[in-house]
Amino acid sequence: MRKVKFIAIKEFYHILRDPKSLVIAIAMPIMMTFLYGYAITLDINNITVAVIDYDKTLESKELVDAVYESTYFSRPDTEPSEHDPEALLRSSQATAILYIRPGFSEALLNNRHFELGMTIDGSDNNLSAAVLNFSKAVLNLYLLDHLPNGIEIPKIEIAVQNLYNPDLTSSHFFVPGLVGIILMMISALLTSITIAREKETGTMEQLLTAPVSTRQILLGKIIPYIMLGLLDGFLVLAVAKILFDIPFVGSQLLLLAFGLIYIAAALALGILISAISKTQQVAMMLALTVTLLPPMMLSGFIFSIKNMPIPLQIFSNIIPAKFFITIIRGITLKGAGVEILAAQGLYLIILMAVLMFIASKKFSTRIA
Amino acid sequence: MSYAVELHKLSRHFGSFKAVDEISLNVSKGEIFGFLGANGAGKTTAIRMLCGLLLPTSGNGKVAGCDIINESEKIKTKIGYMSQKFSLYGELTGLENINFYGTVYGMNKKDIKNRLELLTDKLELDEFLKRQAHSLPIGWRQRLALAVALLHQPKLLFLDEPTGGVDPIFRRKFWSVLYGLAEEGVTIFVTTHYMDEAEYCGRISIMHQGKIIEIGKPFELVEKYKAENLEQMFIDLINCREVNNA
Amino acid sequence: MYQALYGLIKKEFIQVFRDKNMLRLIFLLPIIQLLLFGYVVNFDVKNLDLDVYDFDHSSQSRELIQTTSANNYFKPNDEVIALKNLENNFKNSSSDMAIIIPNDFSEKLMNKDKPTISLITDGSNANSTSIGIGYMLQIMQLYTQNYYNIKPKGEIRFDVLYNPEAESVYFMVPGIVATLLTMITVMLTAMAIVREKEVGTLEQLLVTPIKGWVLLLGKIIPFALLGLLEIIIALTFGVLWFKVPFVGSSVLLFSLSGLYLITPLGIGLFFSNITSTQQQAMFFAWFFSVFAILTSGFFTPITNMPIWMQYITYLNPMRYFMEIVRAIMMKGAGLQDLTFQVVILTIYGISVFGLSALRFSKRIS
Numbered sequence: 001m002r003k004v005k006f007i008a009i010k011e012f013y014h015i016l017r018d019p020k021s022l023v024i025a026i027a028m029p030i031m032m033t034f035l036y037g038y039a040i041t042l043d044i045n046n047i048t049v050a051v052i053d054y055d056k057t058l059e060s061k062e063l064v065d066a067v068y069e070s071t072y073f074s075r076p077d078t079e080p081s082e083h084d085p086e087a088l089l090r091s092s093q094a095t096a097i098l099y100i101r102p103g104f105s106e107a108l109l110n111n112r113h114f115e116l117g118m119t120i121d122g123s124d125n126n127l128s129a130a131v132l133n134f135s136k137a138v139l140n141l142y143l144l145d146h147l148p149n150g151i152e153i154p155k156i157e158i159a160v161q162n163l164y165n166p167d168l169t170s171s172h173f174f175v176p177g178l179v180g181i182i183l184m185m186i187s188a189l190l191t192s193i194t195i196a197r198e199k200e201t202g203t204m205e206q207l208l209t210a211p212v213s214t215r216q217i218l219l220g221k222i223i224p225y226i227m228l229g230l231l232d233g234f235l236v237l238a239v240a241k242i243l244f245d246i247p248f249v250g251s252q253l254l255l256l257a258f259g260l261i262y263i264a265a266a267l268a269l270g271i272l273i274s275a276i277s278k279t280q281q282v283a284m285m286l287a288l289t290v291t292l293l294p295p296m297m298l299s300g301f302i303f304s305i306k307n308m309p310i311p312l313q314i315f316s317n318i319i320p321a322k323f324f325i326t327i328i329r330g331i332t333l334k335g336a337g338v339e340i341l342a343a344q345g346l347y348l349i350i351l352m353a354v355l356m357f358i359a360s361k362k363f364s365t366r367i368a
Numbered sequence: 369m370s371y372a373v374e375l376h377k378l379s380r381h382f383g384s385f386k387a388v389d390e391i392s393l394n395v396s397k398g399e400i401f402g403f404l405g406a407n408g409a410g411k412t413t414a415i416r417m418l419c420g421l422l423l424p425t426s427g428n429g430k431v432a433g434c435d436i437i438n439e440s441e442k443i444k445t446k447i448g449y450m451s452q453k454f455s456l457y458g459e460l461t462g463l464e465n466i467n468f469y470g471t472v473y474g475m476n477k478k479d480i481k482n483r484l485e486l487l488t489d490k491l492e493l494d495e496f497l498k499r500q501a502h503s504l505p506i507g508w509r510q511r512l513a514l515a516v517a518l519l520h521q522p523k524l525l526f527l528d529e530p531t532g533g534v535d536p537i538f539r540r541k542f543w544s545v546l547y548g549l550a551e552e553g554v555t556i557f558v559t560t561h562y563m564d565e566a567e568y569c570g571r572i573s574i575m576h577q578g579k580i581i582e583i584g585k586p587f588e589l590v591e592k593y594k595a596e597n598l599e600q601m602f603i604d605l606i607n608c609r610e611v612n613n614a
Numbered sequence: 615m616y617q618a619l620y621g622l623i624k625k626e627f628i629q630v631f632r633d634k635n636m637l638r639l640i641f642l643l644p645i646i647q648l649l650l651f652g653y654v655v656n657f658d659v660k661n662l663d664l665d666v667y668d669f670d671h672s673s674q675s676r677e678l679i680q681t682t683s684a685n686n687y688f689k690p691n692d693e694v695i696a697l698k699n700l701e702n703n704f705k706n707s708s709s710d711m712a713i714i715i716p717n718d719f720s721e722k723l724m725n726k727d728k729p730t731i732s733l734i735t736d737g738s739n740a741n742s743t744s745i746g747i748g749y750m751l752q753i754m755q756l757y758t759q760n761y762y763n764i765k766p767k768g769e770i771r772f773d774v775l776y777n778p779e780a781e782s783v784y785f786m787v788p789g790i791v792a793t794l795l796t797m798i799t800v801m802l803t804a805m806a807i808v809r810e811k812e813v814g815t816l817e818q819l820l821v822t823p824i825k826g827w828v829l830l831l832g833k834i835i836p837f838a839l840l841g842l843l844e845i846i847i848a849l850t851f852g853v854l855w856f857k858v859p860f861v862g863s864s865v866l867l868f869s870l871s872g873l874y875l876i877t878p879l880g881i882g883l884f885f886s887n888i889t890s891t892q893q894q895a896m897f898f899a900w901f902f903s904v905f906a907i908l909t910s911g912f913f914t915p916i917t918n919m920p921i922w923m924q925y926i927t928y929l930n931p932m933r934y935f936m937e938i939v940r941a942i943m944m945k946g947a948g949l950q951d952l953t954f955q956v957v958i959l960t961i962y963g964i965s966v967f968g969l970s971a972l973r974f975s976k977r978i979s
Contacts, residue, residue, distance in 0.1 A: 024897050032904065039908040041918045042657065042741035048917065089775060090951045092937050095917075098770075116770045123944040125780035126657040127915055133748065135770055140755070156723070156754045157730040160747055162737030163704060170740040189900075193893050281805050282635040284896045289643060292904075297654045302913065304742065307660060309653050326707060333738040336705040343706075419821045421977055441976075444823040455818040459632045460625065471621030472822045500632075516818070 007220025014194070015224060025190060029182045029232045033239040036178050040302065043170050044130045049073040050080045050094045059105035059146070066142045067098065072134040089121040096120040096131045108146060164249075164333045171244040176332045177301045179236045180325040183259075184266045187229045188291040189284070191270030195221065196283035214364040222267050229263035230256075249335035255328060258345060261352050262324040266291075268355035269320075275362040295321035320355075323348040370433060372397045372524050372555035373418065378427035379578075380413050387413040389578035390427060395557060395571075397523075400550050402569030402586075403559040406606055409575040411559045412452070415528050418557070419449050432524050445473075448517035452529040452559075454509045458502030462493065462512050465501055466519065473520040480519070487515045490545060507538040514545070525549065527558040531565065543568055563599040574602065576609050618824055622832025626806070630836070640840065643798070644848040647790050652783040652856050659745040664688040665695055665703055665712040672720035674761075678731075681757045682713070687749040704736040711735045711746055723761070776861075776944045784859065787852035788939040789912045791845050795871060796878050796932050797903045799841040803882025804899040806833050808889050826976045834879050841875055842868070862942035866949060870942070874935040874959055880967035887973050906932040931962045 015022060051067055053060050067073050076094040081087065088094040099117035107114035118135060122128040165172045240246040270287065277283035297303060298312065299321035305313055316322050323344045330336035330344075338345070373395040380388040388410045395401045405411050416422040418431050420440025429436045432446040456465045463484075470480035488494055491511045496504055501512060510530060517525060527546075531539045543565065546556055558569070566572050566586060573583040582589060582605060586598055595601035630636055664682060668675050682688040691709065703709035714732040722729035733750055735743045777784050810816035819829065845868075852858040885898040907913070909927040916927050927933050934955040941947035949956065 028897075028901065031901070035905060035908050038920055038923045040914055041920075042914060043744075044915070044918055046917050047915075086775070087951065090941060090945045090947045091954070092941060117773065118770050119773045119775060121945070122774035122777035122780060123940055124785050124915060125777055125782050126785075128774055128777070129658070129780060132772060132774075137748070139770060156758060157728055158747075158750060158754060159730055159732045160735065161732065162735045162743060163701070165737035165740055165743075168737055168740040168744050173739045173741070189897075193896075197893065277635060279633070280892050280896075281809065282633065282639070284805075284892075284900075285639050285801070286635070288900060289639065289646065293647065293650055297650050303654050303657070304659075304739075307658060312653055329738055330705060330707070334705045334736075340702065340705045421817065421820055423977060441823055441825075444821055447821070449818065449821040451814065451817050453814040453817075455814040457625065457629065457815055458813075459629045464625070464628060468621050468625045469822070471617045472819070472824050474618060474823070476617070 004216050004220045004223070007217055008223040011194070011221055012224045015228065025186060025228050025232065026235065029186060029235050030239055032182050032185075033175070033178055033236050034243065036181070037171055037175050037240075037244055040174055041170050042302075044127065045071050046074045047072060047096070047127065047131055047134070048076040048094045049096045049098060049131070049135075050076050050085065050088055051098045051100065052080055052085060053100045054102045055100045055104040057105035059108055060100045063100060063104075063142055067135075067138055070134070070138050072130075072138070086119065089119065092121070094121075095124075095127055096135075098135070164247075169244075172246055172333060173329070174301070175240045175244045175246050176328045177299070177325045178240070179233055179259075179328055180262070180299065180321045181295050181301060182236055183229055183233055183263055183324075184269075184295045184321055185291050186232050187225060187263055187266035188270035188273065189287050190228070191221070191225055191267050192273040192277070192283045192287040193280050195271060195274035196277055196280045215360060218271065218360055218363055221271070222264070225267050225270075226260065226263050229266070230259065233259050233263070246332060248332050250331035251337065254338055254341075255331045258324065258327050258331075258341075258348065261345075261348050262320060265320040265348070265352035265355050268352065268359040272355065272359040272362055275359065294319055298322065299325050301325055317347070318351065320348060320351045323351070370397075371395055371430070372399070373401075373429070373431050373557060375418075375429035376427055378414070378417060378429050379425050380410075380417055380422060381425045386578045388417070388424075391575070391578075391580045392427075393573055393580060393583060395555060397555050398550055398553045399570045400546065400556045400558065400568065402566045402572035403557060403575070404566055404572050404602065405559075405575030410578040411575055412528055414575070415526055415557070415559065418443075419447060419526055420444055445520070446523055448520070448522035448525045450510075450513050450517045450525075450527045450530050452532055454501075454506075454513060456501050456509070456513055456516060459500060461500055462497040462504070465512065466497070466516060469516045469519055475520060483519055483521070484515075487518060490548070491515055507534045510534055510538075510542070514542070518549075522554070524555045525557065527556065529559050529561065531560065531562065539565065563597070563602060566598055566602075574605060576606060581605065581609065619828050619832050619835075622829070623836050626832065626836035630840070640798075640844070641847065644790070644794055644844050645851055647794065648787065648848060648851050648856070651786040651790055652852075655782050655786050657782070659742045659749075660686045661689045662687065662710045662742065662746045662749075663708065664690045665700065665709045666690050666692060667695065667697055667700075667712060667714045669717040670715050670719040671717075674720040674723055675715045678715065678719075678757055679713075681753050681760075682750075684753060684756065685749075687746075687753065700734065707736075709736070710739075710742065711750075713750075783852075783856045784944065785940070787848070787856065787858045788943045789910075789936060790852075791848050791943075792910065792932055792936045792939050793907055793912060794844045794848055795841045795875065795935075796906050798844050799837050799875060799878040800882045800885070800902055801896065801899040802837045802840065803834065803879050804885035804889075804895040805892050806837065807883070807886035808895040809892050811886075812891055820976050826974060827971070829976070830883070830971055830974055834883070837882070838872070838875050838879060841878075842871060845871060858943075860943050861946035862944075863946075863948070867939065867942045870935075870938050870952070870956065870959075873956070873963060874931070874938070876963035876967050877931045877959065880963065880970045883970040883974065884966070887970060906930050909933065910936045912936060931959060931966075934958050934962075 015025070049067065051064050053064055068075060076088060078088065078093050080097060085097050088097065097119045101117065104114055120128045120131050162168055269290065273286050273290065274283050277286055295301065298316040298319050301321070305316050326344050327341050327348070330341055371394045376392050377390040378388060379386065379390050391414060403411055413422065417424050417436060418429070420436060420443050423437065431443045434442045436443065460468065466484055467480060491514065493511060493515060496508050496512065501509060504512065514530065531542055534542065550556055560566060569586065571583065571585055573580045590598055590601050593601045593604060595604055666679055668679065679690050682690050700712050712734045714734070716731065719729045719731065733747065735746065737743050807816065810819070853860060881902060882899065885895050889895040889898060909930045910932040916924055919927070938952055938955050941952060
């Protein structure tokens with residue numbers, strides 16, 4: 001145990017002595033939270049839509065106003081040209097063009113059927129689907145305001161109650177998940193290069209000739225980074241609280257426990273990477289590939305897992321971030337307790353144990 | 369006659385630290401000049417200035433007849449350089465390293481081939497040319513590095529601790545090659561920690577805290593300080609300085 | 615001169631291709647990215663798990679429940695669940711929403727007395743929840759229209775250009791092209807020079823009479839070529855595997871990629887200049903890549919971001935290139951449609967690369 005402590009202290013000095021690493025370990029998570037938190041928003045609004053009004057009546061002007069009064073749509077900076085309005089779509093200055101055809105107001109007032117035209121830039125399928133839905137909604141609303149006299153449609157009312165996030169703020173969903181993403185990146189990145197660096201500079205050999213077991217070296221290497229990981233976790237949560245006002249309903253102690261397991265899993269991954277890479281360059285590239293994309297894509301952080309093809313849904317089960325993100329959302333937003341998260345927690349523990357086992361195996365065979 | 373290297377009050381400061389402090393010296397053509405000093409005395413900084421890698425803070429100098437401040441690129445065509453760290457590409461084979469540096473020095477294929485044949489003979493490189501450089505034993509790496517430094521037939525050779533970590537037999541061989549070169553008229557400017565090597569030099573200078581504190585022929589210096597040998601003289605001289613400073 | 619340049623490029627390629635892991639990464643990276651993004655990126659909100667608490671037990675309420683599965687919006691759970699489980703199902707994420715139909719629903723409906731139903735949601739996923747609420751509103755509208763047999767008077771005829779099938783992979787592939795090109799070039803260039811600095815080979819190069827600009831070009835051209843190779847791999851794979859349409863001119867795409875490349879290469883060089891270890895260079899490159907990706911509109915449209923964030927995106931050169939690749943591949947845009955982006959990228963390229971090149975000197979500091 002004393003040897004482990006000694007290696008851990010040595011590693012700590014190593015981190016502290018290199019101010020740039022320290023900046024990376026501390027400033028990066030904060031900047032990342034900031035960037036991700038503000039840049040990833042799925043709330044769609046202010047889609048630029050150009051309206052070409054051929055009718056030019058009071059009613060058509062009211063429709064134009066209705067379009068821009070909705071929070072969904074905004075005016076493009078450039079007005080569409082008469083002969084080639086679609087140029088706006090090609091140059092991405094507008095997402096859609098709404099055509100109000102001549103005779104619109106006449107049809108509306110005489111209760112006759114009418115048709116509006118809309119050309120949508122469909123390249124971003126998500127955006128175009130939103131334009132489709134929103135414009136239908138805007139038209140329906142407009143029609144309700146312009147019902148012919150004497151007609152009444154009874155409506156079914158929906159009483160909506162949103163639990164956990166009553167204002168439906170999207171950052172409340174993303175930002176807790178960010179803890180999972182950032183912890184994975186920082187932990188795996190830092191460990192993956194420290195060991196590759198020791199290999200490249202030859203100090204690892206020296207350590208290995210000392211009378212310590214590889215398991216002790218491994219443990220000694222991991223402990224400082226677990227502490228650093230916890231610090232990063234706190235930083236991200238603090239930024240989440242201060243900037244994004246994320247609620248924290250559940251038990252902090254429970255989150256801490258799961259956080260430790262998750263960090264250990266991330267570190268094991270980092271060590272595995274460095275054990276199989278010869279140079280820092282390869283370790284870094286590998287760490288980036290393994291820890292940047294899969295946790296973001298396959299963890300349910302942004303994209304819901306149930307909409308993926310079955311093979312990927314199965315594959316997502318080996319991503320520790322998937323379970324951790326469910327857990328942290330459950331704890332912070334919903335106040336879920338250990339009885340509800342037991343299954344997720346168990347999965348996470350198993351993944352961590354398997355990763356640790358493989359990492360220590362590879363570490364001892366490859367390095368020693 | 370003109371010198372291969374002539375320095376006049378050359379200095380280089382890093383902030384308030386004077387790495388090289390007003391050194392002046394002349395090295396004749398065809399001379400083997402030993403540039404001695406303890407670790408951190410400023411030898412590497414001085415050599416870097418001579419090779420045009422670093423600008424001096426003050427003073428001036430000429431290397432191979434060219435001004436070190438304004439004509440550093442011209443100097444580079446005339447010198448060969450071998451640094452204390454193995455600085456060839458480990459992933460490349462010996463031959464690939466030589467071909468690469470040949471093109472960098474603007475030599476054509478035929479020139480490289482002819483030159484290589486000559487150097488292979490002289491340095492006994494043959495079987496090691498096909499192996500990746502990082503897999504070579506250290507002594508062979510140094511020979512390969514010397515081959516690269518000699519590729520473009522430089523008139524002046526800068527060697528920064530070329531035999532660090534090399535076994536005595538290999539060092540002996542290495543020096544016999546250097547003697548051969550000196551006989552051909554190549555000036556050799558070498559730093560070393562090994563006092564037996566220093567004795568091979570025509571003249572040596574001893575650097576301490578950025579200054580040249582002694583310069584002369586090895587045996588003359590031993591006599592001057594009434595030391596048993598060069599090593600003793602070196603240790604006495606440095607110790608004496610340290611005491612005076614304290 | 616040209617010979618030295620050729621020697622440098624050849625050397626760089628030997629180094630890259632002799633490292634098996636590096637080689638694998640270079641070829642697998644685009645394919646992994648494409649597979650991941652092609653299959654995973656899907657913002658569709660569909661099949662929301664809906665717990666149903668029907669206290670009316672009428673034919674009307676059953677019909678309403680039936681309607682909820684229209685367009686695959688909801689997956690109604692028709693098991694009978696005790697109301698006390700409602701929140702537990704949210705907490706362990708087995709349900710997204712719960713609908714409660716009161717026992718007077720059918721009666722009020724028949725009396726034209728505005729029936730009310732309750733919708734309780736797991737609001738934590740704000741995006742899918744708000745879309746789900748919208749779906750529910752549409753479904754109620756659909757249900758009443760059917761029930762009272764009313765037809766809407768007006769409608770919009772939609773004409774969706776460029777990606778009428780609404781395939782997200784068609785949208786992602788151009789984005790991946792831009793991302794790959796940026797990441798590969800910035801990272802490899804950032805590491806390239808600093809690696810030689812760290813290992814010591816740079817010093818040996820600097821004492822040779824090689825011209826500074828030749829050295830720079832020799833460092834840049836291999837990575838530019840690798841970047842373009844990545845584009846070719848990504849595009850070929852995208853077109854063959856995902857059947858992504860390529861509407862515009864590939865020549866234009868390649869020339870503009872070449873123009874764009876200058877900027878990430880210049881940035882990589884800059885990172886190489888200001889750092890002394892590969893680790894630092896890699897972190898700079900990594901941070902830049904994350905910034906560039908997040909603010910390029912790759913994941914989420916720029917118009918969704920807060921206004922001040924939208925201004926920040928103008929600083930990101932990849933933003934313009936992203937627009938270029940998407941416009942050429944999906945919309946068949948020509949040079950005249952892209953003048954703005956091209957002008958900005960030219961200015962960026964000249965200034966970034968110029969600055970880095972000026973900072974590069976054959977002396978060490």
